[in-house]
Amino acid sequence: MDKWYSLSGDQSDTVISTRIRLARNIDDIAFPWRLDFQGKTKVNELVKNAVFEEFPEQFGYISMTDLSHLQAVSLAERHVISPEFTSCEEGTGLLISSDESVSIMICEEDHIRLQVMKSGLALSEAYKTADSIDNSLDKSLHYAFDERIGYMTADPTNLGTAMRASVFLHLPALTACGQINAISNTVSKLGLSIGGAYGSRKKPAGDIYQISNRITLGITEDTATANLESIVRQLINQERSAAEREIKNPALEDKIYRSLGVLENARMLNTDEFMELISYVRLGAAVGIIDIPIETINALITDMQPATVSVTNEGIDTVAARDIRRAELVRKALVQNR
Amino acid sequence: MDKWYSLSGDQSDTVISTRIRLARNIDDIAFPWRLDFQGKTKVNELVKNAVFEEFPEQFGYISMTDLSHLQAVSLAERHVISPEFTSCEEGTGLLISSDESVSIMICEEDHIRLQVMKSGLALSEAYKTADSIDNSLDKSLHYAFDERIGYMTADPTNLGTAMRASVFLHLPALTACGQINAISNTVSKLGLSIGGAYGSRKKPAGDIYQISNRITLGITEDTATANLESIVRQLINQERSAAEREIKNPALEDKIYRSLGVLENARMLNTDEFMELISYVRLGAAVGIIDIPIETINALITDMQPATVSVTNEGIDTVAARDIRRAELVRKALVQNR
Numbered sequence A, B: 001m002d003k004w005y006s007l008s009g010d011q012s013d014t015v016i017s018t019r020i021r022l023a024r025n026i027d028d029i030a031f032p033w034r035l036d037f038q039g040k041t042k043v044n045e046l047v048k049n050a051v052f053e054e055f056p057e058q059f060g061y062i063s064m065t066d067l068s069h070l071q072a073v074s075l076a077e078r079h080v081i082s083p084e085f086t087s088c089e090e091g092t093g094l095l096i097s098s099d100e101s102v103s104i105m106i107c108e109e110d111h112i113r114l115q116v117m118k119s120g121l122a123l124s125e126a127y128k129t130a131d132s133i134d135n136s137l138d139k140s141l142h143y144a145f146d147e148r149i150g151y152m153t154a155d156p157t158n159l160g161t162a163m164r165a166s167v168f169l170h171l172p173a174l175t176a177c178g179q180i181n182a183i184s185n186t187v188s189k190l191g192l193s194i195g196g197a198y199g200s201r202k203k204p205a206g207d208i209y210q211i212s213n214r215i216t217l218g219i220t221e222d223t224a225t226a227n228l229e230s231i232v233r234q235l236i237n238q239e240r241s242a243a244e245r246e247i248k249n250p251a252l253e254d255k256i257y258r259s260l261g262v263l264e265n266a267r268m269l270n271t272d273e274f275m276e277l278i279s280y281v282r283l284g285a286a287v288g289i290i291d292i293p294i295e296t297i298n299a300l301i302t303d304m305q306p307a308t309v310s311v312t313n314e315g316i317d318t319v320a321a322r323d324i325r326r327a328e329l330v331r332k333a334l335v336q337n338r
Helices: A037-054 A069-077 A083-087 A123-141 A172-176 A180-189 A221-246 A250-265 A271-286 A294-303 A306-312 A319-336 B037-054 B069-077 B083-087 B123-141 B172-176 B180-189 B221-246 B250-265 B271-286 B294-303 B306-312 B319-336
Strands: A015-024 A059-063 A093-097 A102-106 A112-119 A163-170 A192-196 A208-213 B015-024 B059-063 B093-097 B102-106 B112-119 B163-170 B192-196 B208-213
Touching (some): A015 A221, A015 A294, A037 A123, A069 A083, A112 A123, A163 A221, A172 A221, A192 A221, A250 A271, A250 B319, A271 A319, A294 A306, A294 A319, B015 B123, B037 B093, B037 B102, B037 B123, B069 B083, B069 B306, B112 B123, B180 B192, B250 B319, B271 B294, B294 B319
Antiparallel strands (some): A015 A163, A102 A112, A192 A208, B015 B112, B015 B163, B059 B093, B093 B102, B192 B208
C-alpha cells in the first residue's frame, strides 16, 4: 500500500502535511511514568484489544522493544512516533495502519497518543478521522475526562482538548529573504509554536517548518484548528508572494537548476546536502520551473532521512554506504519523473 | 567550415591539440621593432601577396587595427595569435585559413609567425604542413638565413630552426594527485617548457598544459619534434595510469558526475568555474564513464573562453550576460550530445 505521504494534498506547493495528535488516558489507571512494566503491559493490552475490535485488520501492533534503535528512529523521521518514543522503553507499544497515516503510541507520556497524518493542508479532515477513531475507542476504554478541565494528561499543559494540530510547511522563499524570523515572532504571539521539522529547530533542514497550536484549555478543537488554519493560509500566501518575487533573481533560478543537476548526478549525498538541495528543487517545482511532481519530492524528503535509508535498504552499514545509496535512490526517483 | 579544434585527433583522451610555429624574416628588411608604419605595411604587402599567389582563396587577411580588442583577444584564446599580438599595433596583420588551422601573424616579433594547428597529437603532420607552406613562401620571399646559425630571428633564443612545437595536454589526474610538479621539473631539465595553456601559467585553468621545445639551435626540426613527442607520450601514459588509479576514488567519480550535472543545469557560469567543471567532465569522458564526445568538450573549452563568447554572440555587453549565455551554450552542447 502507498504510504500516505506519497499522495497529493491541498496547497501542496507550500504545505507538506498535516498532523492531528490526541493525548488520552484511561480512567482509573495511573499515568505511564507511575506504572511498572506490568502496569504498562496491561495498558498495551487494553488499547490493542480496543483497536483490534473496533478496526479489525487495519492496524499492526509492535512492541517497541522489538525494534532496533535505527528502526525506531526511522519511524520518528516519518513522524509516525515522537522523537522521545525512540528510546524503546519496556512496556511501550505502537499501533500503526498500513499506509502509516494513523498511529497510536501506547505508554508514551500518556496512555494513548493517537496521530492522524494527511498530505497537504487537511486540518478538518485529519481531525475528523482522529475524532472518529477516538470516539470508537472511548466506548470500551473510558477516558479520564473532567467536565471543567477536559481530558486528563500527564503534562498539565495538554489539559483541555489534549489536541496538538500541526502543519508542516515548506517555506524556502520566506527563509531566503529573511522574513521567516519576523513571522516566527508573530506566530508565537498568536499562541502557536513554530520550528524546524527536521534537524534542529533553530536551523530547519530543508526549510521545512512545523507550526502547531499551543493552547488546549478553554478552546474547542474546531476553534483551535480554525485558528491554526487561518494563520497557515496567511503563511501560504506570504510564501507564494515571496517565491514569486525571489524567483526573478537569476541567481536563485541558477541555484535551483544547479541543485537539480547535482541531485540527478551525484554519486554521494549526505543528509544535510540532500535537504539543502531538495529544498531548492521543491521551490522550483512549486513555482513551476521544474517539472517534477511535488509528491515525488515529498516522498523523497521522507524516504531519504538517514535512519530510513538504512532500514529500508539492505547492506547499509556505514555512513559512506548510506550516502552512496541515497544518491542512487534520489537519481532514480528524479530522472524517472522528468 | 568546421573549425580545426572541433575535429577528432590522435590520443585525444589526453592531448587536446598540437601547434607548430615557425618564425621567419625577409632578407634585407629590418626586424619589425626597427620598422616604421610604412616599412611594416610593405612587409604586410609582401607576405600577403606571396600567400595569395601560392594559396589562392585559402586565406583571409585582416589588418589587426580593424579588429576590436575583444576580437583580438578571442583570436588569442583560440591560439590563432599570440597574446602579445592582441595589442593591435599599426602595421600588424593576420592571414588566416577558414578552418583557423593555419595562421600567419605579420610583423609580430618577426616578419612572419606561421602557425599550424591540429587536433590531438600530430607533431609530424603539423610540421609537414607548416614546412610545405614555408617552402612555398620562401620561393618569393627569400628568408634571412645563415648556414651556421639558421633562420635569423628578432629574439636570438629562436635562432636555428626558429620553430616552436607545442602540445596542449589535459592532465587532470596528474594534477589531482600532485605528481604534476615533479613532472614539470623533469620536463624543464629535458630542455622543454611546460605551463598552463589557459589562465596563469602557475595555476593552469582546466588542468590544460602547454608543453614546448625550448632548444632551436644545433638541432633539426625532426629531432626537436621527435624529442617532444617522446616526452609527450610518456606524459600520456602517466596521465592514463593516474586516471585509472584516481577514478577508483568514489569522491572523484562523484565530483565528475556533479560537474556534469552543474554544467547541464546551471543558468550562470563564469569562466573559472566552467574551466574547473569541464576538466572533470573531460576526465570522465576520457576514462569512459561519461558518454560525451571529446571533440564536443574540446570545442566547448575553446568556444567558452570569455572574449570568444562575447564576440561570437550578440548582445553580450556585461560579464553577467556573458555568464548567462555561456551557461545556455554549455547546456545545449552537452544535452545535445548525451
